[in-house]
Amino acid sequence: MHFKSMISSLLIITTATAMCTMDAFASSKYDLRRRVIELTGIFKLSNGSRRVSRAEFAAMLVRASSYRETVSAAAGVSVFTDVPAEHEYASYIRIAARQGWMKGFLGGKFKPEEYITLQDAANAVLAVLGYTNEDFTGNQNGSRIAKFQYLELNQELEGVQPDEVLTEDNCLNLFYNLLKTEPKNSQQIYGAFMDLTLSSDGEINPLEMLDTSVKGPLVVTKSRTMASQLPFLMDKASFFLDGEPATKAEIKAAQEENGYVVMYYNASSKTVWVYSAQSDSMSGQTVLRGEITNIYYRASDVMTPTAVTLTTDDGDSYECSLTTSDLQFAFSIYGTVKVGDDVILICSGSSEGADGDITYRVTDFVED
Numbered sequence: 001m002h003f004k005s006m007i008s009s010l011l012i013i014t015t016a017t018a019m020c021t022m023d024a025f026a027s028s029k030y031d032l033r034r035r036v037i038e039l040t041g042i043f044k045l046s047n048g049s050r051r052v053s054r055a056e057f058a059a060m061l062v063r064a065s066s067y068r069e070t071v072s073a074a075a076g077v078s079v080f081t082d083v084p085a086e087h088e089y090a091s092y093i094r095i096a097a098r099q100g101w102m103k104g105f106l107g108g109k110f111k112p113e114e115y116i117t118l119q120d121a122a123n124a125v126l127a128v129l130g131y132t133n134e135d136f137t138g139n140q141n142g143s144r145i146a147k148f149q150y151l152e153l154n155q156e157l158e159g160v161q162p163d164e165v166l167t168e169d170n171c172l173n174l175f176y177n178l179l180k181t182e183p184k185n186s187q188q189i190y191g192a193f194m195d196l197t198l199s200s201d202g203e204i205n206p207l208e209m210l211d212t213s214v215k216g217p218l219v220v221t222k223s224r225t226m227a228s229q230l231p232f233l234m235d236k237a238s239f240f241l242d243g244e245p246a247t248k249a250e251i252k253a254a255q256e257e258n259g260y261v262v263m264y265y266n267a268s269s270k271t272v273w274v275y276s277a278q279s280d281s282m283s284g285q286t287v288l289r290g291e292i293t294n295i296y297y298r299a300s301d302v303m304t305p306t307a308v309t310l311t312t313d314d315g316d317s318y319e320c321s322l323t324t325s326d327l328q329f330a331f332s333i334y335g336t337v338k339v340g341d342d343v344i345l346i347c348s349g350s351s352e353g354a355d356g357d358i359t360y361r362v363t364d365f366v367e368d
Contacts, residue, residue, distance in 0.1 A: 005084040030169075034178040036204050039129040040064070040179070040194055041238030041271050042246045048169035054120070055089040055101070057171065061124055064175055067095050068194055069270060070078055080110035087112065101127045119162040121174060122148040130184035137223035153177045175253045180204050195266070216264030216273075216345060217366050222256060230272070237270045262287050262346055262366065275346060286360065288318050288368065295331055295339055296350075305331045310345055310363070320347055320360045327362055342368040 038044055042063045043056075052060075064070055072093045078085040080096050087093070089218060093110055096102040101124045104110045129151075136143035145162055148154055156173035160166070166174070169316055179191035180198060189198060200204040218229050226248075227234050239246045251274050255261045258277035265272045275287045290312035295305050305328055307321045322328045332339050347360035 006063060027103050032203070033172055036179065037172050037175055038197075038240075039271070040191070040196070041068070041240075041245070042175050043168075045168050045170070045172060048172070050168050050169060051115045051165050052168060052171050053112060054102070054114050054116050055083075055087070055093060057113075057116040057121060057124070057166075058102055059089050059092040060094045060171060060175060061128060062095050063238065064178060065099075065128060067099065068238065070095065071236075075155065080112075081108040083110050083112055097123070099127070115165040117159070117162065117169075118160050118164055118166060119145065121161070121166055121171075122153070125153060125174065125178050128178065128183075129190060130186075135184070145181075149244055151181050153181060172333075176204065214264050214266050214273075216262070217262055217344075217364050218263045218265075219344060219366055219368070220255060220263050220274075221260045222336065226251070226263060226272070226274075231267050232270050234272075237265075237272050240271070240273045242276055260344075261287070262344060286347050288312070288320070288347060288360070290316075290318075290342070292337060292339055292341050292343055293317065293329075303332060304328050308345075310343070314342055318345075318347075318360060320345055320362045327365070330365070337365070337367065344368050 034045060040063075043060050062071060062083055078087070078090055079097055083090050083093050089246070091110060093102075097104060097110070102110075102120070105287055119141055123141075126144055126147060131144075131147065133140065136147070141162070141185075153174065154160075156175050157170060160170060179194075179196055180189050180203070182188065183190050189196065191204060196203050220226050220229065231236070233308060234248060239248065239251060241251050251261065253278040260277070262275045263272060264274075277287050278288060288310050290310045292308055293311045294309035296307045296309075297303070297305055306320055307319055308331055309319055311317045322331055329335050337343060344366045345360070345362050346364040346366075348363050
């Protein structure tokens, strides 16, 4: 299972950068938090400084909970006069209100377009963690902010005042903190339901989740459906296509256009990652399908392959490096893949080689 190395490469890069300067360290920490939030499907950042609406925040709350599986069941119903049933976030708002995480206003309004403040966000995440009015005395808002800070839910948010509006970056830090906080009367972190764990430094370890719970790669051709290979209903899943949030229709279109896609999934979080042929997305991943026409070895070590050449049906050739021991074994004389075999390679880290050709690093493969 090599999908882990796709994320690992990104973390290694940011960790190495962090050793250079304090600014780089901050960037590495931010990149890790962003990767966790996006991998778990809570939300995809578009512009970190963009202010977040109450409707958007309701969606984040639901996607960060086990109720993410019930969004489709809540569709077509509105509980607020200013949130019609066809509103983009109507289902999320209904769930967030029904669970008591967010409240409406006089006149039966939710004010979905208004921006979320830190005070309202703090009240919401404390409710998600199981805290109720009975847990606070005196000034409810002041007591809740004090608990919010005590639980360290304010990490990377220390300068934000209770009445300030939250940005995407603020929400990224808030939900990351939520995932690693223990709910009331629990000894597990909140993110445990997504198979998240903490590393020795107290930070969320996405590699552990990916290593133990992500299944794949699975090849889904035009003649097959993703639903036939998933152990859960697609209506309850979060989808990513080439590293970006996507709809089922967008994935189906990629499947039809390319003839196939490669899929990974996490059953616990009901998250599906799909990669299409020769993607040029910012995720840095691409899928290559063809015949292995060469396997290269070091002159000093004729037992360990270092790279392969894959030639597509169109006659295009790609040089792909092998950098991990399990992949090197698979393409060695002891492995299962030989020159002449048809395979699908999942690659990352494309770069210009010495001769001007693009090279790729193999992160996973499927015998075709």
